[in-house]
Amino acid sequence: SDLGFVIAGEGGPWRAGQVIAATGASLKSLDAPGAERFTDRGLLQCAWCNAGLFRGRPVVVVGGGDSALQEALHLARHAKTVTVVVRGEALRARHSFAARAADHDNIEFRWEAEVLGLEGETTLEAILIRERFATEPERIACDAVFAYTGLVPASAWLGDLADRDAQRAVHTDARLQTRTPGLYAVGALRSGYSGRLAVAIGEATLAAQHAARARR
Numbered sequence: 001s002d003l004g005f006v007i008a009g010e011g012g013p014w015r016a017g018q019v020i021a022a023t024g025a026s027l028k029s030l031d032a033p034g035a036e037r038f039t040d041r042g043l044l045q046c047a048w049c050n051a052g053l054f055r056g057r058p059v060v061v062v063g064g065g066d067s068a069l070q071e072a073l074h075l076a077r078h079a080k081t082v083t084v085v086v087r088g089e090a091l092r093a094r095h096s097f098a099a100r101a102a103d104h105d106n107i108e109f110r111w112e113a114e115v116l117g118l119e120g121e122t123t124l125e126a127i128l129i130r131e132r133f134a135t136e137p138e139r140i141a142c143d144a145v146f147a148y149t150g151l152v153p154a155s156a157w158l159g160d161l162a163d164r165d166a167q168r169a170v171h172t173d174a175r176l177q178t179r180t181p182g183l184y185a186v187g188a189l190r191s192g193y194s195g196r197l198a199v200a201i202g203e204a205t206l207a208a209q210h211a212a213r214a215r216r
Contacts, residue, residue, distance in 0.1 A: 003015040003016060003017050004017060004182065005017070005018075005019045005182065005183070007019065017182060017214075017215060018182040018183070018184070018211035018214055018215065019182065019183050019184070020184045020185075020186060020204065020207045020208060020211060021155075021158060021162075021170070021178075021183065021184065021185045021186070021189055022185075022186050022187050022189060022200075022204060023153075023154040023155070023157070023189055024153075024154055024187055024188045024189060025151035025152055025153040025154055025169075025188040025189065026151065026152050026154060027045050027067075027147070027148065027149075027150075027151060027152075028147075028149050028150045028151065028152050029147070030043060030062060030115065030118075030145070030147040030149060031149075032115040032116065032117050032118060033116070033117035033118070034117045034118030034119060034120075035118060035147075037118070038118050038120065038123075038124045038145075041123055041124060042118070042120065042123050042124025042143065042144050042145060043118060043124060043144075043145050043147065044144055044145070044146050044147075045146060045147055045148070046146075047061075047071035047072075047074045047075045047146050048071070048074060050144070051074055051075050051077070051078040051079070052078060053144075054075070054078060054079050054143055054144050055078045055079070056078075056079070056080050057079055057080055057142075057143040057144075058079065058080050058081045058083070058140075058141060058142045058143060059075055059079045059081070059082055059083075059142055059143060059144045059145070059146065060082070060083045060084075060085060060127050060140060060142045060144070060145045060146070061075065061082060061083070061084045061085070061145075061146045061147075061148065062084075062085045062115060062127075062145060062146070062147045062148065062149055063084075063085075063086070063087075063147065063148035063149050063150075064084070064086040064087065064088060064090075064091045064092050064093060065091075065092045065093050065148060065150075066092075066093045066094055066097060066195065067148040068084065068093065068146075068148035069084075069091065069093040069094075069097035069098060069100075069101055070097060071146055071148060072084050072101060072107055072146075073097065073100055073101060073104070073107075075146065076101075076104045076106055076107050079106065080106065081106050081107075081108065082104075082106060082107045082108075083108055083109075083110060083140055083142070084101070084107060084108070084109045084110070085109075085110045085113045085115060085127070085129055086109060086110065086111050086112070086113060087112070087113065087114070087149075088111075088112065089111055089112050110129060110131055110138070110140075111131065111132075112131055112132035112133075113129045113130065113131045113132070114129060114130050114132075115127065115128070115129055116128040116129060116130055116137055118145060119139070123143075124142070124143065124144065124145065125141065125142075125143075126139050126140060126141045126142060127139075127140050127142055127145050128140075150167070151167075151188060152167070152168060153167065153168050153169040153170065153188060153189045153190075154189060155168050155169065155170050155185075155189055156168075158170065158178075158183075158185075161178060161179075161180040161183055162178040162179060162180065162183065162185065163178070163179050164191070165191045167191075169188075169189065169190060169191035169192075169193070170185040170189055170190050170191060171191050172184065172185050172190050172191070172192075175206075175207075175210045176190065176203055176206060176207040176210065177207075177210065181214075182211070182214060184207040184210065184211060185207075186200060186203035186204045186206075186207050187200035187203060187204065188200065190203065
């Protein structure tokens with residue numbers, strides 16, 4: 001087919017007849033007062049990078065999915081306490097992660113909880129939350145908050161070439177093609193992605209097969 005796509009970038013531009021977009025997604029920022037002020041000063045998004053800094057200290061994890069529980073389990077090996085703040089009434093994480101978390105005496109949960117803000121003088125000192133049926137907010141003293149509240153697909157660069165859902169993930173058909181012929185989307189960029197790496201690899205393989213057939 002004609003080389004109808006032009007991709008700008010370092011070392012480019014490049015021309016291609018088909019493009020497989022696999023730019024993934026980034027973690028959402030915590031939407032609460034004080035979040036911007038304490039970013040990288042107590043509000044963090046990589047427990048594997050920073051857990052050792054909080055040995056014997058209280059920390060909080062915000063989120064109820066696989067990433068939140070995996071990070072909470074890792075933090076529990078270092079921190080004094082790990083409080084997991086969950087927006088819903090149940091975890092979205094796999095049962096295996098939830099079962100392992102239940103076995104840790106230093107992991108506790110706050111259910112149906114809204115984050116009201118982060119507090120502190122020069123560094124983070126506490127998170128303020130309100131559980132659904134609580135009459136008063138709860139202040140949880142902590143030295144760090146790790147936020148895992150979802151992903152933001154890196155789809156802006158596609159402009160008008162692709163339709164997106166409310167979370168900015170790209171809509172595709174059964175062939176993983178967007179509304180623009182020759183443009184495919186896979187992995188965390190794609191609406192409906194399951195979140196598993198093995199699935200992303202499979203999607204990339206399938207998209208490559210369809211792209212190769214389209215050239216014939």
